[in-house]
Amino acid sequence: MIHFDQVSKRYDGGFEALSSVSFHIEPGEFVFLTGHSGAGKSTLLKLVTATEKPSSGQVRVDGQQLKSLNRREIAFYRRKLGIVHQDHQLLMNHSVYDNVAQPLFISGEHPGDVKRRVHAALDKVGLLNKEKFRPIQLSGGEQQRVGIARAVVKKPDVILADEPTGNLDPALSRDIMNLFAQFNDIGTTVLIASHDLGLIARLNYRVLSLKQGQMISSPFGTNGGTYG
Amino acid sequence: MAKKRPASNRRRNRAPTFDAKGWARHHWLCCKDSALSLLKSPISSALTWLVIAIALLLPTLFYISLQALNSQADTWQEGGQITLYLTFDTEESSGRQLAQELTARAEILRTEYISQEQAWASFNQTLSLESNLELAENPLPASIVAIPVQQSQADLEALLLMLRDLPEVNDIQIDLAWIDRLNRLLDLARSMVLLLSLILSVAVLLIVGNTIRLSIESRKAEVQIIKLLGATDAYVRRPFLYLGLWFGLLGGIAAWVMLTAISVSFQQRLDGFLGTYGLDAPAIWLNATELSLLLLTSVIVSLAGARIALWRHLKDTDPS
Ligand SMILES: Nc1ncnc2c1ncn2[C@@H]1O[C@H](COP(=O)(O)OP(=O)(O)O)[C@@H](O)[C@H]1O
Ligand SMILES: [Mg+2]
Numbered sequence: 001m002i003h004f005d006q007v008s009k010r011y012d013g014g015f016e017a018l019s020s021v022s023f024h025i026e027p028g029e030f031v032f033l034t035g036h037s038g039a040g041k042s043t044l045l046k047l048v049t050a051t052e053k054p055s056s057g058q059v060r061v062d063g064q065q066l067k068s069l070n071r072r073e074i075a076f077y078r079r080k081l082g083i084v085h086q087d088h089q090l091l092m093n094h095s096v097y098d099n100v101a102q103p104l105f106i107s108g109e110h111p112g113d114v115k116r117r118v119h120a121a122l123d124k125v126g127l128l129n130k131e132k133f134r135p136i137q138l139s140g141g142e143q144q145r146v147g148i149a150r151a152v153v154k155k156p157d158v159i160l161a162d163e164p165t166g167n168l169d170p171a172l173s174r175d176i177m178n179l180f181a182q183f184n185d186i187g188t189t190v191l192i193a194s195h196d197l198g199l200i201a202r203l204n205y206r207v208l209s210l211k212q213g214q215m216i217s218s219p220f221g222t223n224g225g226t227y228g
Numbered sequence: 229m230a231k232k233r234p235a236s237n238r239r240r241n242r243a244p245t246f247d248a249k250g251w252a253r254h255h256w257l258c259c260k261d262s263a264l265s266l267l268k269s270p271i272s273s274a275l276t277w278l279v280i281a282i283a284l285l286l287p288t289l290f291y292i293s294l295q296a297l298n299s300q301a302d303t304w305q306e307g308g309q310i311t312l313y314l315t316f317d318t319e320e321s322s323g324r325q326l327a328q329e330l331t332a333r334a335e336i337l338r339t340e341y342i343s344q345e346q347a348w349a350s351f352n353q354t355l356s357l358e359s360n361l362e363l364a365e366n367p368l369p370a371s372i373v374a375i376p377v378q379q380s381q382a383d384l385e386a387l388l389l390m391l392r393d394l395p396e397v398n399d400i401q402i403d404l405a406w407i408d409r410l411n412r413l414l415d416l417a418r419s420m421v422l423l424l425s426l427i428l429s430v431a432v433l434l435i436v437g438n439t440i441r442l443s444i445e446s447r448k449a450e451v452q453i454i455k456l457l458g459a460t461d462a463y464v465r466r467p468f469l470y471l472g473l474w475f476g477l478l479g480g481i482a483a484w485v486m487l488t489a490i491s492v493s494f495q496q497r498l499d500g501f502l503g504t505y506g507l508d509a510p511a512i513w514l515n516a517t518e519l520s521l522l523l524l525t526s527v528i529v530s531l532a533g534a535r536i537a538l539w540r541h542l543k544d545t546d547p548s
Contacts, residue, residue, distance in 0.1 A: 078456065105257070106454065
């Protein structure tokens with residue numbers, strides 16, 4: 001599903017955040033991406049969402065060479081992804097409901113469907129009672145969960161989450177991981193960047209580790225050891 | 229175990245089936261939301277559409293005055309007359325025949341033959357001369373007064389050349405020079421209105437462009453986020469284009485309202501003023517076609533302004 005082939009990313013200014021990273025993730029796999037702060041986890045996810053372009057190497061997702069897509073094709077490509085951002089990226093002037101509904105608005109879903117699906121997603125993250133709130137009226141953890149609800153509202157093919165449990169207490173973290181696992185059960189590919197090693201250890205999924213921009217373990221599904 | 233799912237359609241994001249209903253829904257949503265956003269900040273949005281209105285009002289006012297003048301110029305031109313003074317050896321009968329021949333021409337509306345005696349009588353009457361002034365001979369020539377039909381300046385001049393060449397005609401007196409001058413003045417005014425309209429259209433373009441640019445700036449974060457969620461450029465542009473459309477429409481309507489207010493107050497004064505001369509004042513209104521043209525221009529120019537601003541500034545909002 002996600003193929004990295006000798007991918008390097010050098011930011012303007014010359015800093016190389018990723019160096020010759022290669023790995024692939026099978027459709028329907030659940031994978032953790034770990035590494036210290038600054039190791040390049042967010043950069044790697046941004047390459048998958050086509051927010052950043054690799055300096056060299058190739059990124060292929062669902063059989064598509066990302067660098068061959070034009071702007072319009074990138075937009076449609078992103079609709080297949082459910083993205084949870086490290087910094088939430090919520091619309092601050094809109095209600096929780098509107099935030100979660102955005103992906104459905106963008107793909108022109110019927111308003112009746114929108115309502116049903118937004119409520120289902122908010123229910124899953126336990127925020128059904130706060131649909132009319134603005135993000136500013138929510139705690140960091142609650143904002144995080146709004147972002148998660150938005151990522152899963154469309155039943156995406158791929159879920160990409162950058163530190164999705166960064167602001168959550170252990171019990172909530174577990175709930176959110178279970179939520180991702182539920183999607184994984186119905187075939188969604190999941191890639192989660194996290195430095196919460198305790199959480200990762202408890203869940204028995206394949207782990208990709210980055211260290212200073214280099215992949216140091218389990219680059220391929222075949223030698224990834226155990227995954228549940 | 230990881231569950232494998234059948235390979236999904238690779239071309240899905242390349243060839244999306246066009247969802248007309250969703251598209252129409254989004255248009256409606258943007259249309260509504262941008263109107264609401266204008267209502268939510270009435271003062272700042274009013275500033276923009278008032279400036280647009282004033283920029284539109286100026287050339288429209290000129291245009292209207294010009295139209296009024298034009299309609300009058302037509303009646304004035306009818307007042308233009310050509311007097312043909314006939315030679316003294318032209319018999320009255322041939323003079324009358326010439327008058328008839330001239331009337332038959334398409335360029336001439338009507339003619340009137342004035343014999344030497346009539347000329348003398350009216351001369352005396354006008355000056356109220358006592359009959360003690362006795363001249364042996366009547367010094368006044370017979371003449372034909374010809375009223376030309378409305379026609380272009382060039383046609384009129386051709387007509388004059390022809391009349392001058394007539395053997396019976398000794399001299400011609402024309403009352404047309406001022407019409408010529410008026411026509412030239414009106415032509416000049418017309419090109420000024422055109423120029424003014426162009427300049428002020430550019431002003432409207434810049435005003436709307438700048439307003440939309442500010443709106444893009446203030447919603448930059450929002451735009452970045454919805455792009456990450458898969459919004460196309462067209463989707464992102466839509467609310468801003470509707471904003472431009474509303475500005476154009478509101479500005480156009482406001483211009484029309486101001487124009488009407490000005491017209492109403494002027495019409496009374498104009499009626500009173502021209503009435504003392506026994507003249508009918510022209511109507512200073514925009515007709516339905518002109519009003520639609522005003523609104524259409526306003527909307528199109530505003531949309532263009534919005535589109536240019538989007539073209540310049542939307543690239544800055546790519547997510548990073
Ligand atoms: N837009 C950017 N411009 C320049 N350097 C960047 C940018 N984004 C990230 N970096 C650098 O790249 C490195 C990796 O960052 P990141 O991918 O965010 O790491 P992580 O998510 O693992 O903490 C960091 O040293 C960071 O300073
Ligand atoms: Mg990060």
